Amino acid sequence: MSETGEAPAAPGRLRRALPRSRRGRLLLISGLVLALAGTGLGTWATDTWPWPKDRYCWGAWEQDSGPDFLGDEAFGDDDDGSRTSKETAPTRERSNGSCVVTIASDYKSGYDGDKVSIDQQVSVKYGPVPKAAEARLAMVQDEFLGGDMVPLPDGLPGTVNGRGGLLVLPKSCDTPDGRPTVVTMDASGTYASGPSYSQNDPADLGGAQQTAVLLVAAANRGMAAAGCAPDEPLRVSSPIYDLPGEPERIFSASEDVCGIRGLRLGLEDIEDQTGAVTSDLQTCSVRGNGVAYLDLAMVAQPRLAALFDGITGERPVARGWRGKGAIGEQHAIVRADCAGRPATFLMGASTDAEYLAAFANAAAARLGCAPIAPKGAAR
Template sequence: MEDGGKRRRRWVVLGAVLAGAVLISGITLWVTDSSPFKDRYCWGAWEQDSGPRFLGDDALGKSGSERVTAESGTPGSGGKTATCTLTVSSSVHDDDSTQPITFQDRVTLSYGPVPEAPDKRRDWIDRYFSGSASALPGGLDGLVASDRAMLILPEVCDVAGRASAVTLWAESWGDGHLGKRAMPLTIGSLPDVSTMLLDAADVGMRKAGCAPEKPLRTSVPMVRLAERDDSAGNPLCRIPGVTFTWGKDMRYQQQVGVVGDRLQTCSVVWKQRGSPDEPAAQFVMAGSPRTAAVFAGLPEGSGQGLVRRDCDGRNTVFYAHIGPGLGDGGGEKDRQVFERFTDAVGKRVGCGPAKGTEGAAR
């Protein structure tokens, strides 16, 4: 039999071997940037190198690149909007200047109620109901593009009668001797962006205390439904009767988005190189209860660009926001265009007469 001293020495040696193995494993994980040493961002919703391009090494390809995150507020705190901004900064040598060209790629995650003020709500709708975005599958109320995404949350998450939503918004800027210029930024593929959106929604709802029993997921593949943008023309987005006077030096681009029985989107933007796209007109038909809830509280009537109709038993919203550069500032021409949109799309989805009343010009 072994005496006590030999047994103690054996346990000491075994303990040293195990400790060394754990140390080596930890170093290996750290060197290879493997979990549990990967960074987590935005209230823990996202993990480094988890799939989307913006969270991986590809986003850090330029010299001096670094990724930083900044959170403002917590989802559900006081019913206010909480935001998290994930920024990748980098720079490259500029042959025409002593100063380098700097770049900032930024993705902003927001959780909270849709804006209350009508003008800010319309701007929000212009951004997230863009024709560049495709509908989330599996009955989820949301839209996803490579540079933006939006999910309308269940009614239990509403704040003061306003629907709550989770949004993603990407923007990129370069700054050099030619000045500051906007550039396109891709967060990731549509499936990756939709996963980021749903992960953020799950974390946000848990923190806000309104999460469903099961996390929001879809087993249906995310596919692109929106068409490529092209020069705007008549009829706009192939909607009968929706026409504008475009002018000769035209930089308007139209985007045919979702075309379904419960959602249709059409966008017009003014494009100028080096500047963000400027929304010029937005048309939406929304027939699901949660999507229609986004428009609750806005002024209604044809003159306001918002009416409700019964479409095959569904309370359906028809909405238009026409900018002053393209329309007549909410006057008679804008009203006529909106009514043609409502009639054409309403006939397509089987709607009855409009529920809204005539409203004053916006």
């Protein structure tokens, strides 16, 4: 496929023509062995399949290479499911690219005979972060800095969970106006059975570790196409040890959330979740009945923090606050020196400055630097 055009890839070259049942495969293999033996070809004898496997996302991922969404496991009991892709690679002239792998499967349940439909997508986007502050915060914080995200391994600037992630590319891929370029990945999907049952069922990426590998592989291909790849490709060689904690119920309005003393929302029957708690990154989220009440993050990893350059404003959030920041309609941001380097404190789903003050001061104390907000600001 051309790197400059957009076209759907073949839906698995043999997917619709060949059966995937075990009996069908055995018959097919037997027939191929006989055919190849009769023609004197040695391909089969050397374990080389006569047809190449499909590749996806600018060639980064290969069919049957690991995670379920790339293998036959994605189709359940359906012998006629399809996996297709639609992609546009970035170029030197166009810094945006995308690829979407779609899995479609329909079959009858062996349990009750209901029709089962699976519709799943794995989406990858390559491009610079938005210019506008609110749009950038909505993209980065709301989607990739929640309490279910943890840092990428090996010092790679980004975050990941079992459903997707974000990677900030090297400065060689920055835009002329200085905005970093990122690669993001997201898995989504639905499972429907019968006329009335449906649930979220994201494509299976194989867990956070495998997700990180997939994300970095796509990033390497994207950078090569855009002409900004580093001399050595990015790699994931270390395991992810610090997985996010499970959501915890908050039953009382007087309970602290996210393990931060004094951070109370005055709400009952909600859940908080804490992701990373490191010197480079700290995240937490509060949810209840599907409603987002609060998202908080501290980012000190330099390249990840560069995502927020140029949107902190030129003045403190309020009198007595350290650093520079702004409180918008749906987000707040503060940046201040902390333990010898800049730290960025973010808040989403709420613009209550008391919540930001409690979180920022707690994170600053953990890092060993002066409070960000003045005494009493968190009351």
